[in-house]
Structures are given as C-alpha cells and as structure tokens.
Amino acid sequence: MSLATHMRVSAALQTCQARGEGAYVIRKGDRMAGALLIRQNHLDGTSTLYARRYTMENEAEWQPVSGDLPIPDADADTAIEKRCATDPDLWVIEVETRHIDAVLNGL
Numbered sequence: 001m002s003l004a005t006h007m008r009v010s011a012a013l014q015t016c017q018a019r020g021e022g023a024y025v026i027r028k029g030d031r032m033a034g035a036l037l038i039r040q041n042h043l044d045g046t047s048t049l050y051a052r053r054y055t056m057e058n059e060a061e062w063q064p065v066s067g068d069l070p071i072p073d074a075d076a077d078t079a080i081e082k083r084c085a086t087d088p089d090l091w092v093i094e095v096e097t098r099h100i101d102a103v104l105n106g107l
Contacts, residue, residue, distance in 0.1 A: 005091055006031040008107045012038065012093055015106050022096035023103075026080070028091035037083060038062070039076060039094040046070035047094075049079060050072070050104065053078040 009025060016023035022041075029035070038050040049066040066079060084090055095103055 004032045005034045006036050006040055008036055009093055011090055012095065012103050013014065015103050016097055019099070019102065022094075024094045026092040026094050027084060027090065029091040030088075034089035034091045035087060036091045036093070036107075037065075038078065038100075038103050039080065039092065040100045041073070041094050041096050042070050042098075043096055045073055047073050047076035048074070048100070049076055050100070052107075062107070 004089045013025070026039070031066065034050060040048045040050065042048070047066070048064050048070050050062045051065045052060050052065045054060055071079075080092055084092070097103060
C-alpha cells in the first residue's frame with residue numbers, strides 16, 4: 001500500500017522547515033491518491049519541476065519533468081497551470097532548497 005499523498009506533502013514540508021528552508025502548498029489535491037508535483041524554486045528566477053515516475057521494474061523515482069536545466073519561473077507557472085487543468089487531484093508544493101535530494105529521498 002502506498003503512502004497517502006497528504007502524508008508525503010507533510011513530510012516534504014517538515015524536511016524543508018527542519019533545514020530552515022521555505023516550503024509551501026501551492027495547490028491541494030486528493031488527500032489519499034492525488035499525484036504530487038514539486039517545484040524547486042532556485043530563487044534566481046528559475047525553477048525545476050519534479051514528478052514521481054515508475055521505472056520498468058515498477059519502482060518509483062522522482063524525475064525532473066521540466067528538463068535537465070532549470071526553466072524560467074513564468075514557464076514553470078504555465079506548466080503547472082496546464083497540469084492542474086487536466087488533473088483536478090494534483091497537489092503542487094514549492095520548496096526553496098538547494099538540496100532537493102534531501103526532500104525527494106524522504107518521499
């Protein structure tokens with residue numbers, strides 16, 4: 001059984017807050033089974049978007065869905081709006097961290 005989405009969100013927020021980093025819920029989705037999109041705000045006008053994907057071995061892993069390089073914040077906003085329009089259960093959180101692996105590995 002997979003961990004409920006609201007619990008993953010709570011874990012991400014607590015990880016960032018414990019490190020003194022900002023973390024915010026931008027959009028709430030389905031508490032139990034909503035997908036989660038994480039926006040890493042680099043605080044320089046760029047962001048990276050991460051989503052959970054499954055490998056061929058059916059193992060979950062977090063991958064940047066915005067590409068290998070950070071994208072302008074306006075492009076991230078547009079991508080988030082498009083995903084929200086097609087997925088009403090989607091959660092979106094924004095984290096202000098340089099150490100995204102610490103957040104993603106805890107989920």
